Amino acid sequence: MIPIKDASGIARMREACAVAAYVLHELKKHVKPGVTTYDLDQLAKELISSRGARSACYGYQIGDRRFPAYTCLSVNEEVVHGIGSMKRVLRDGDIISLDIVVEYQGYIGDNAFTVAVGQIPPAVQKLLDVSQEALALGIAQARVGNRIGDISHAIQTHCEKNGFGVVRDLVGHGVGVEMHEEPQIPNFGRKGTGAKIRPGMTLAIEPMVNLGTHRTKCLADGWTIVTTDGAPAAHFEHTVLTREEGPEILTVPPSV
Amino acid sequence: MARKPDAGFAFAGGFPATLLQARILDEWLDARDESLDAVIALSPASARGELADYYRTHGLLLEASSVDNVFRP
Numbered sequence: 001m002i003p004i005k006d007a008s009g010i011a012r013m014r015e016a017c018a019v020a021a022y023v024l025h026e027l028k029k030h031v032k033p034g035v036t037t038y039d040l041d042q043l044a045k046e047l048i049s050s051r052g053a054r055s056a057c058y059g060y061q062i063g064d065r066r067f068p069a070y071t072c073l074s075v076n077e078e079v080v081h082g083i084g085s086m087k088r089v090l091r092d093g094d095i096i097s098l099d100i101v102v103e104y105q106g107y108i109g110d111n112a113f114t115v116a117v118g119q120i121p122p123a124v125q126k127l128l129d130v131s132q133e134a135l136a137l138g139i140a141q142a143r144v145g146n147r148i149g150d151i152s153h154a155i156q157t158h159c160e161k162n163g164f165g166v167v168r169d170l171v172g173h174g175v176g177v178e179m180h181e182e183p184q185i186p187n188f189g190r191k192g193t194g195a196k197i198r199p200g201m202t203l204a205i206e207p208m209v210n211l212g213t214h215r216t217k218c219l220a221d222g223w224t225i226v227t228t229d230g231a232p233a234a235h236f237e238h239t240v241l242t243r244e245e246g247p248e249i250l251t252v253p254p255s256v
Numbered sequence: 257m258a259r260k261p262d263a264g265f266a267f268a269g270g271f272p273a274t275l276l277q278a279r280i281l282d283e284w285l286d287a288r289d290e291s292l293d294a295v296i297a298l299s300p301a302s303a304r305g306e307l308a309d310y311y312r313t314h315g316l317l318l319e320a321s322s323v324d325n326v327f328r329p
Contacts, residue, residue, distance in 0.1 A: 072257055080257070170258035173258075184259060
């Protein structure tokens, strides 16, 4: 069952998503050469608690393992779920995905953005541009009456048309009271398949796009997902509310 | 934070063979927040006995004659 949020649920999703967007917006400003991913994680921790929220990543459990950091910080070939480390110093030419998930008064906001560190190669810039466009195209399909597969198809088509690999091993998801609710939202699939989109769904749509092969593997830390060919990967995400009038992005940065 | 997609799986050939094994499998699945979708009795003989009854009372047992439906989406 895909949870449908009522007016009060939607109001609280808006608040949680506003906090998530605020933290992401602030964190982006601190990405520069010389900063460690540990520094960014600690900063995110402070930003989250300054708004009276809680990191939904920290302690997130799969089996008997718990995620040890407050955000997911994934550099270059790391696709998602990277763990901040004092040993990982950002350098000019890197890209880093900042994935912020916060719980605020019982509801969860989830968003991510991949930031360039200094000057990056044109091919990597294109990867970022295409991935961000793919997210916009996917969101545009989150219309009442469409199906989840329409989102998936739009994202996949745009990425593959540009020669990039779409990650298969992880998917977007419903988000609300839980970080991962139904439905699963793959970034690949056929039009007209999957669950029907109804008003009041809150969906975390998140293309994960690789410069090379779509294949990924998990590092020995049990969390970090990397590309098997070592080529860089991009990741963009918004939490989206499906309304009769059309999709609405809830994780809007504060300045917009 | 991205989600790991659900991956289905099937047991084939002789497990669980006893009621005890079936109960332990249920506990194991339960701990993983998973559950069985269906149990298929491929022959009339395997649709009898305490194991078959166990799954039948849980509404999970499908007999070979209706198996065709199992593989249709």
